[in-house]
Amino acid sequence: MIEVKDNRIYFYNTNKRDIIPVDFQCVSAYLCPHCKKVLAAYYAGKVVDLEPFMEDPAMKYHYTPGTSNGGQYLLLDNHNHKKGCPGWEIVSLFARGIKYSIGVWARRYEVRPENLQKLCEMIAASKVSGFEIVQDTCGADDPIVLYNEHLFTNINKPWFGQSIARKENLAAYVDWIVAGDYSKPFEPPIKPKTEPPIDTPKDELPSLVDIEAETGDQSTKSVFGDIIDVYTRAQAIDDGVLVDVTETAKEAGIVYPTAVTQALWNGYIEPPESLKGFQDMQGRLWDVLTMFSFSARAMKKSNIDVAESQKDTAQTLYFKTIFQMPSKAGNPKMETVDLKAVCGPGDNAEPILTIMLLEED
Ligand SMILES: [Zn+2]
Structure with missing residues (x-):
């Protein structure tokens, strides 16, 4: 059990008498008004192994412990799940x-x-x-x-x-x-x-679907054909150069197999060390995919006519996503990152989507 009272944080186990309770001076703490659990706490003292103090041993996995500015913090990161307050x-x-x-x-x-x-x-x-x-x-x-x-x-x-x-x-x-x-x-x-439609209607699809059809297979093949012969997408995913995110992309309404580059993944989608516990990879990935989806729909709404001269660029969609990143001052800042999505044929000539940083190829 973790409890905060009178500016002290207590770790104890009501079921096990032989476990000696410990307590430290608590600097700040937030308690859920519904389940009364400690949502976040910052205290002076040593890092506590939570296991002995948890009546329900599974609860220890719900807390992220850490050290910051010489103190310790605890963060309840699964509060929203079934053991917490839905x-x-x-x-x-x-x-x-x-x-x-x-x-x-x-x-x-x-x-x-x-x-x-x-x-x-x-x-x-x-x-x-x-x-x-x-x-x-x-x-x-x-x-x-x-x-x-x-x-x-x-x-x-x-x-x-x-x-x-x-x-x-x-x-x-x-x-x-x-x-x-x-x-x-x-x-x-x-x-x-x-209820979810069994076949997503065509007007729900990102506009890249239509652009693909308008530009036709030929121009896409001429741009991407060579690269694909040398190095297949499956290999790239195996090698970790690309990270397959197709399952999450489907939830964002993207119908094509989708991957992101390692640079985007490591640089932005994977939360920076100091934000771990506060930000999760799935949420940051979701932001990228929904921003892509949003831009693709907006592009389609504006009824862009793919002119002959634009065929090569039409397979790339530029968009931005805002990420929370650490700053030198210590407080996190919001960083707007330019991204692009490239639509091209996959290993079996099926349309596939690759999302990357602006400067990547
Ligand atoms: Zn609660």
Whole structure:
């Protein structure tokens, strides 16, 4: 059991009398208002092996321990799973305070900036369900914000993988909340589908599908044919030069086999050492894939006519993704990274997608 009381953190096991409890001075700690578990704590003292103190030994795997600035921290990273509180997650441990936390949240969900101040005021006054403010029990630091998407909005969730639609609906939902007229129910602008279509309709596909068809096999082959003969994509994935992300890409609505380069993977998708425990690889990959998907759809919406002269460049789509990265000052910063997606034939001439850094070939 881990408990924080009167600015001290206690490690003990109620089931095992022979395990001697330990306690240290706690600098800051955030407790979940629902399950009362320690969500995050920063304390002075040695790194504690959590195992003896866990009544449920599986719980120790839910905590990430670490050392920072001479102190120790603990982070409950599986709070959102079945052993914790379903749906509740910390908006940002780094951006503390309501304003900064909600700023991070709003960027993630494309909420209009002009709504932010009112939204923050309403959250501070506990008027928005799905948001909870958690004070530092030690009183040293600014509060953090917990968010539960399922409670925040009564919009029906679009089917799994339609995160773009969900983001647009969320932004509209914030408009509705801030406007404050609750006499009319919220109408999601994007109507959810009742179930995933068995065959994704053609207009749901990223535009690269159509561009591929328009440019035809010939031009793609002439550009990529030589490389593929020498070094197959399967080999590249085996060699670790490319990382296959097809399964996650499918969830983001991308129908082609998809891989990312090692440079993009190691440089950005794999969280930097100092952010591990706060950021996960799956979330960062998801950001890349949804930003690609979003750009591909936007490109298609603008009805780009692939002219004769553009055929070679049409197989590359440029887009940006924002990653949280460590800065020299210690606080994480948001870095906008230019990426490109190249669509070309795979080992068996099937269309495949490779996402890479701008400067890569
Ligand atoms: Zn909880």
